[in-house]
Amino acid sequence: MPKVGAEPIRRAALVKATIETVGEAGSLEVTVAQIARRAGMSSALAHHYFGSKERIFLAAMRSILTIYGAEVRGALSTAAGPEQRLRAIVLGNFSQGSFRREAISAWLNFYVLAQTQPEARRLLRVYQRRMRSNLRHELRPLVGARAEAVARGLGALIDGVYIRAALAENAPDRAYALKIVMEYVDRELENRT
Amino acid sequence: MPKVGAEPIRRAALVKATIETVGEAGSLEVTVAQIARRAGMSSALAHHYFGSKERIFLAAMRSILTIYGAEVRGALSTAAGPEQRLRAIVLGNFSQGSFRREAISAWLNFYVLAQTQPEARRLLRVYQRRMRSNLRHELRPLVGARAEAVARGLGALIDGVYIRAALAENAPDRAYALKIVMEYVDRELENRT
DNA sequence: GTTTTTGTTGATTGACGAGTCAATAAACTT
DNA sequence: AAGTTTATTGACTCGTCAATCAACAAAAAC
Numbered sequence: 333m334p335k336v337g338a339e340p341i342r343r344a345a346l347v348k349a350t351i352e353t354v355g356e357a358g359s360l361e362v363t364v365a366q367i368a369r370r371a372g373m374s375s376a377l378a379h380h381y382f383g384s385k386e387r388i389f390l391a392a393m394r395s396i397l398t399i400y401g402a403e404v405r406g407a408l409s410t411a412a413g414p415e416q417r418l419r420a421i422v423l424g425n426f427s428q429g430s431f432r433r434e435a436i437s438a439w440l441n442f443y444v445l446a447q448t449q450p451e452a453r454r455l456l457r458v459y460q461r462r463m464r465s466n467l468r469h470e471l472r473p474l475v476g477a478r479a480e481a482v483a484r485g486l487g488a489l490i491d492g493v494y495i496r497a498a499l500a501e502n503a504p505d506r507a508y509a510l511k512i513v514m515e516y517v518d519r520e521l522e523n524r525t
Numbered sequence: 526m527p528k529v530g531a532e533p534i535r536r537a538a539l540v541k542a543t544i545e546t547v548g549e550a551g552s553l554e555v556t557v558a559q560i561a562r563r564a565g566m567s568s569a570l571a572h573h574y575f576g577s578k579e580r581i582f583l584a585a586m587r588s589i590l591t592i593y594g595a596e597v598r599g600a601l602s603t604a605a606g607p608e609q610r611l612r613a614i615v616l617g618n619f620s621q622g623s624f625r626r627e628a629i630s631a632w633l634n635f636y637v638l639a640q641t642q643p644e645a646r647r648l649l650r651v652y653q654r655r656m657r658s659n660l661r662h663e664l665r666p667l668v669g670a671r672a673e674a675v676a677r678g679l680g681a682l683i684d685g686v687y688i689r690a691a692l693a694e695n696a697p698d699r700a701y702a703l704k705i706v707m708e709y710v711d712r713e714l715e716n717r718t
Numbered sequence: 719g720t721t722t723t724t725g726t727t728g729a730t731t732g733a734c735g736a737g738t739c740a741a742t743a744a745a746c747t748t
Numbered sequence: 749a750a751g752t753t754t755a756t757t758g759a760c761t762c763g764t765c766a767a768t769c770a771a772c773a774a775a776a777a778c
Contacts, residue, residue, distance in 0.1 A: 338725060358640030361554070363765060374727050379767060437640060444637050446692060447551030447630060456692065485682070485705045492685025499639060499649065512678045519712040531755060556735060567757050572737060 342381055343391070345371040350392035355434020358498075360441050364388065390451055393442045396435065397459045403427040404466070415521065418470040421463075422517060425490050426510045431497070433504060440498045463487060474521060482520050489516055535574055536584070538564040543585035548627020551691075553634050557581065583644055586635045589628065590652045596620040597659070608714065611663040614656075615710060618683050619703050624690070626697060633691045656680060668713060675713050682709055 349371035353362045364385050368378040382388045404424030411420035429435070446453040464483045471479035493512055497504035542564035546555045557578050561571040575581045597617030604613035622628070639646040657676045664672035686705055690697035 342725090359637065364767090365765075375766085376727055376729095376768085377725080380726080383767095385766065440637060440640070443688060443692070444552065444633060447633070453692065460689075460692075481705065481708060485709060488685035488689050488705060489678070489682045489709075490685065491688055492681035492683070495636060495684055495688060496653075496681050499636070499646065499653075512674065512681060515674060516678060516682075516709070516712075519709075519716070522716060523712070535755090557737085558735075568736085569738085569757055570755080573756080576737095578736065 339381065342371070342373065342377065345373070346378055346381065346388060347392050347395045350388055351396065351438045352434055354392070354441050355436075355438040358437050358441070360389070360445060386449065389442070389445060390449070390455070392438070393445065393452055393455055396430075396439055396442065397455060399435075400425070400430050400459070401462075403429050404463075414470045414473045418467065418474065419514065419517065421466055421470065422486070422490070422513050423510070426506055426513070431494075431504060431506050431509065436494055436498045436504060440495055460487065478520070486513070486516065489513055532574065535564070535566065535570065538566070539571055539575065539581060540585050540588045543581055544589065544631045545627050547585070547634050548629075548631040551630050551634070553582070553638060579642065582635070582638060583642070583648070585631070586638070586645055586648055589623075589632055589635065590648060592628075593618070593623050593652070594655075596622050597656075607663045607666045611660065611667065612707065612710065614659055614663065615679070615683070615706050616703070619699055619706070624687075624697060624699050624702065629687055629691045629697060633688055653680065671713070679706070679709065682706055 346367060349367045353367050353370055354360060357366075363375075364378050365375040367388065368375040371378070378388065382391065404421055407420040407424035407427065408417060411417045425431075442452060443456065446456045464487050467483035467486055468479045471482050475482055490513060493509045497509060539560060542560045546560050546563055547553060550559075556568075557571050558568040560581065561568040564571070571581065575584065597614055600613040600617035600620065601610060604610045618624075635645060636649065639649045657680050660676035660679055661672045664675050668675055683706060686702045690702060
């Protein structure tokens with residue numbers, strides 16, 4: 333049943349299926365066949381479009397980071413003033429699309445992938461750098477010279493809250509996660525110079 | 526060359542080799558043969574003593590958590606008063622033995638293992654609970670009702686700083702990691718009630 | 719309407735790796 | 749000295765899985 337113009341649809345389906353499969357399995361040790369089946373095709377087709385398992389993973393990772401980025405940008409669009417914008421960035425990091433069980437678990441696994449895969453590492457680094465730069469930019473007028481350190485601390489805290497959520501048994505508690513991070517922001521802004 | 530009383534020595538060697546191998550590879554996808562070779566024995570012997578790869582991993586994880594615990598206790602032993610003790614706990618988390626490249630990378634990978642392996646998950650949970658309880662105990666006299674939230678935040682921040690260190694290309698910067706976390710403590714203690 | 723491009727899969731290959739086993743040997747027991 | 753326990757490994761089995769390939773089908777191009 334070959335329908336023309338299938339490529340982008342198939343690729344998207346595979347990326348989605350990869351995130352779901354890795355997220356559910358909680359591990360990168362999933363087979364191409366599993367992913368392909370979930371995406372409704374044969375494993376041969378998955379290889380046909382992506383060439384290798386590695387490339388499938390990288391595409392999925394790119395997708396996750398893109399979603400993060402988009403949600404942060406979305407949250408940012410309505411915010412005015414440094415404090416509002418700072419809080420919007422944090423909020424964006426915990427929005428619906430990103431702070432979901434499989435997404436979190438998949439993210440953790442891609443983090444591990446970045447330990448071995450140079451391209452995965454590059455992607456993650458680019459993303460982190462951009463995030464830190466955004467945070468620093470809003471923090472500068474709020475905490476001055478401390479901006480760099482606070483940006484790093486915030487980034488690390490967000491990552492930490494994420495991996496802790498990956499380990500929780502119930503559905504991740506978005507509100508509580510957000511509370512922890514926002515209170516960090518509160519503390520830093522209380523004593524601003 | 527069978528020397529009697531080899532079991533504990535072999536087991537220890539395997540645990541050590543596992544942490545090193547996983548840490549270096551940055552992945553759990555290492556073979557029993559690799560681990561065994563590094564520990565100076567055949568893979569058959571590794572299976573003989575541990576029964577399965579899974580059990581080898583669990584033993585390695587237990588070892589890592591034990592080392593953490595010991596270092597925290599060590600740091601705690603000389604500290605007096607809640608604030609000193611709180612800072613000692615943090616310090617213990619970043620001590621020489623734990624905050625090392627392979628240990629960090631291995632820890633991250635065991636974190637991932639805990640997503641799938643019930644026993645690994647249990648171990649990690651027990652460890653986290655104890656750590657949080659320790660933190661809370663020292664925080665209570667310092668920040669009162671906020672103790673629970675701060676303990677959680679601190680725990681998450683420490684985890685976050687760890688995984689970020691796993692991604693760094695150079696040797697992990699212990700001093701900087703510590704600075705980030707200690708400043709979090711500073712902020713929380715500044716406005717104590 | 720034939721050729722080319724795009725889509726698709728079942729079957730196969732080839733490698734790798736966990737776990738088992740039989741065999742060998744040194745040390746301890748009686 | 750014979751028997752038992754502990755240590756140790758090379759060789760093998762068996763399953764799994766990424767990747768390839770040959771073949772078929774439909775649409776597009778010519």
